[in-house]
Amino acid sequence: MVSDASIIVMSCLAVAVLVRARSIHIIAAYTGVAMLWILLLVLCRTRSPQRIGVGSKEYKRLIDATAIVAGTTAVIAVGTGNTDLRILIFVGLPAGLACLLIERWTWRKWLWRKAREGRALSQVIVVGCASDIDYVIRQLGKNAGPAYRIVGLLSAEPAVSDTAENGIPWFSGLDQLEMIIPILGADSVIVAGPLDGGNASLKDLSWRLEKSRTQVIVVSSLTNVAGPRISVRPVEGLPLMHVDLPSFSGGHHIVKRAMDIVLSAVALLALAPLLGVLALLIKKDSKGPVIFAQERIGTNGQSFKMFKLRSMVVNAEEELERLQSKNQGSGLLFKLQDDPRVTKVGAWLRKFSLDELPQIYNVLRGDMSLVGPRPPLPKEVAKYEGHVGRRLYIKPGLTGLWQVSGRSDLDWEEGVRLDLYYVENWSVTGDLMIMWRTFKVMLHPVGAY
Incomplete structure (x- = not known):
């Protein structure tokens, strides 16, 4: 808690220096905001032993507490006409929140190191x-x-x-x-x-x-229901567990789509030079087009063309039937660790997931989302049994729980379980954490072939 308080005080102090605060009223207001911020971190239980170190709830509570501080400060700023408080809202609070998130992530890394040494909370x-x-x-x-x-x-x-x-x-x-x-x-x-x-x-x-x-x-026997969907309501000593229905539309999906548009547009612009270099390497390495387009199934069973950088020989689809006897996958997936169809450049493209980059364009078009279930092939969907089809209730993702949990090392049942869990329990905070974990997996790939 000392490190949290230090960051908050330093953030408010930095803004005070920025606006050259000399008035006792401004200094008192900044001190009040800092104390409110620290208090809300405690009241929101951001360091609860049940939350710290694992999952997205710790980060979400940090963001929620800071949002309450920002809202309260905004009301005071409008009511008093204090422009210095507005600077604190738009500069000090976002900067402080960023520092708090980095601090918590650093502590989490330290805790994970201790876990590998056999220690735990x-x-x-x-x-x-x-x-x-x-x-x-x-x-x-x-x-x-x-x-x-x-x-x-x-x-x-x-x-x-x-x-x-x-x-x-x-x-x-x-x-x-x-x-x-x-x-x-x-x-x-x-x-x-x-x-x-x-x-x-x-x-x-x-x-x-x-x-x-x-x-x-x-x-709990509700193994695939996330905590935020569960609430307990005691009635005369009888604890009743309420499970909220999963939502497949609404305001939070609008936020998710807005995030997809902004981040995918920025990513395409930033990655354009890299995509150009990769295109030249693919052309030099083997004959055929740079982009490989394949039909996949999206939301509610609608098909779309998914784009990837070509990592295999041109006749890879025709060669697939010949290799079926060597399939190392389970269920409906085809997996082959040393697939002879993969080109030299394609091998390291797939290792670092660089072949997936053109799917950012699919995200911008609205076919896919940045985070979601794995986009299935039509022949896979045709063989779905039971509740597996619930994977199609939301847009497939460029990355997802399957991407950060082992990729090709996962069996079919585990991949389906992760996708169904995501479909019913996703959140914006969870998506941001999956994106961050994806970045780490790309640097240290596991199960990519």
């Missing part, structure tokens, strides 16, 4: 049946980062061995829980699934752990 024991425990281990291993470190496992049924595959100690019997908590140094218990005895067992467990001040974390 919370040491947890996972409780439940073996299958539920295995699922939680897999998910936390991929996504928890510095938030949780699993120090022990506890199942109701007898354990197969004393340790799991990754060396985590495994215990049997819920009656041992209070004994192993201090031994393992745990501060939280994750209940991975339903316990024998139902809700009564869960209530009894939480009461037993009160003495050791151990937090109880319950894994």
Whole structure:
């Protein structure tokens, strides 16, 4: 919190110097804004242990708190006619917010480094049946980062061995829980699934752990619903969980489209020289056009031409049938790590995702969005089963959760799960984080072939 307060004070002080504030009233106003800003960071719980280090909620709360400060200051500025406060709104607050976001990102990088050393914000024991425990281990291993470190496992049924595959100690019997908590140094218990005895067992467990001040974390069965869509409303001691319906239109989609237009237009202008150089390299490397156009399926099943820099030989589509027997992918996807159709230049274009750059034009045209589900081929859509077609409820993206979570290393089921999660739970803040993660993946590619 000290670092947050320092940034806020320095931002307000810098504007005070800029406007050469000498009046005691102006200095008092700037001091009041700084104190309000610090207070709102606390009230908005921007450093909540449940939010810090992982996900976009921490950044979103920073932005929300700053927006409230800006709105309050704007009302005061209009009411008093104080032009110096307007300068603080349009210069000091945006600059301070940018510095706060960079500071939080820097702390997050430090926390992730500590996580790789085996340290985390919370040491947890996972409780439940073996299958539920295995699922939680897999998910936390991929996504928890510095938030949780699993120090022990506890199942109701007898354990197969004393340790799991990754060396985590495994215990049997819920009656041992209070004994192993201090031994393992745990501060939280994750209940991975339903316990024998139902809700009564869960209530009894939480009461037993009160003495050791151990937090109880319950894994929800709503595994693909994001937190902002869930709210709890107690009615006479009965906690009712409300799940908001996903929205596929409305104001936030207008904001998303506006962001697509502005950022794609700027990107096309900035990347024009690079695209020219890449075009020359492709022409020199192999025969054929620079741009490869392919039919893809967009929102509500509408087809469009998706553009890419050509990274394969001209007759790649005809060669595909011959290579089907070597397919390394699962489900409806074709994957081949050492695909003979890829050209020399195409290999490193694909490695760093540079072949995707022309899709920025698709974004500007409105066929795609900067962030969204993977754009599918018509033959894939024709074989969709169950709820997979929900991927088409919003525009496909130039990047997405699939792009920053392993790309070609993902199997079909995991790719579909990520796309469906995004479709129902996306947010502008989340999109900005995915764009940032995409930039990092392009510099350090994983699963790109």
